[in-house]
Amino acid sequence: MSMDLTFLGTGSAYPSPHRGASALVLRTEGDCWLFDCGEGTQTQLMKSQLKAGRISKVFITHLHGDHLFGLPGLLCTISLNLSPSPTQPPACVDVYGPRGLRHFLRVALSLSGSQLLFPYAVHELQPTADQCPPESQPADAPEASATESRHPQERPGRTIPLDVARDCYPLLEDERFVVVAFRLFHRLPSFGFSVQERDRPGRLNTQLLRDLGVKPGPVYGRLKSGESVTLESGRVVTPDEVLEEAIPGRKVCVLGDCSALVGDGPLQACRGADVLVHEATLGDGHRERAVEHGHSTPKMAAAVARACRARKLVLHHFSQRYKPLSLGTEGGEDDVAELRRQAEEALQDTGTEVVLADDFLTIPIPIKRLH
Incomplete structure (x- = not known):
């Protein structure tokens, strides 16, 4: 089964002429899972080789606008391009994210009078108090009230508490994948997601x-x-x-904005990741400023990759001060290639590959081969 990651937006704070806001797609045999949906994501999708109608699951890391504001519009666009079949009803799109996401979508779709031709369900993760500063706690993510009307196409979703024993949020298990979420520290409660492919049977003798x-x-x-x-x-x-030895499944981990991990869950969920996607908003020379705003630097991302023994670390969510390499702005403190160098320096004895994400970069994730 083929598997790859495509980055639709790799900039922080807002979309720019050079980078879209946060969004990436994990594709497996044509089925697309979207992680974050910043403003302009649907435009980025149209510029890519991906099809919006293939999106079956959406994972939102946190409720900041540069990771969320594109979601209502994207759902409407998917609906506009849908060709309903009288014999096969459209599948439900599952949306996972922090507490407050259900209310956000209800309000956005209701006030705009948006109609959808497919059902959707929002599954909310209950954050813990240690995921953000105390001043960010009050009313930063209102829950949908019991009397609040659901959108006509909204199906009941789950409210998922932290599994304390495993220090993670079990999201889904099927014959192909096991998906969990874990806690991160940011200015609002933030989450990461681990997608673990099940092992493949070995070859027949x-x-x-x-x-x-x-x-x-x-x-x-x-x-x-x-x-x-x-x-x-x-x-x-x-x-x-x-049967010969089973072929280990692939693991892809996508972390939301963060300046620290919370608990033991993140490293447990990401251990041995084939691809670890981690933000690196600012260079190591701006570490204090990065942490003040709940963000990471390349060496901070590298420390996570080292701790979980990731095979590949992909940096993204760059400050707008760092222009893509395609613009030919190499050299100097604001050279985006310097961010990669900083991470590589911190990982030089590990064998972990470091990649700078750029808009529309696709990273194939090959099946593991037994030696």
């Missing part, structure tokens, strides 16, 4: 099967799927006998 007299056919498929089979001789063949 076809020579052993031939020796056992098993011919290619449906039996091979049953064994590959983990089912034992009984041969005509009465011999029971189990998958463990004929």
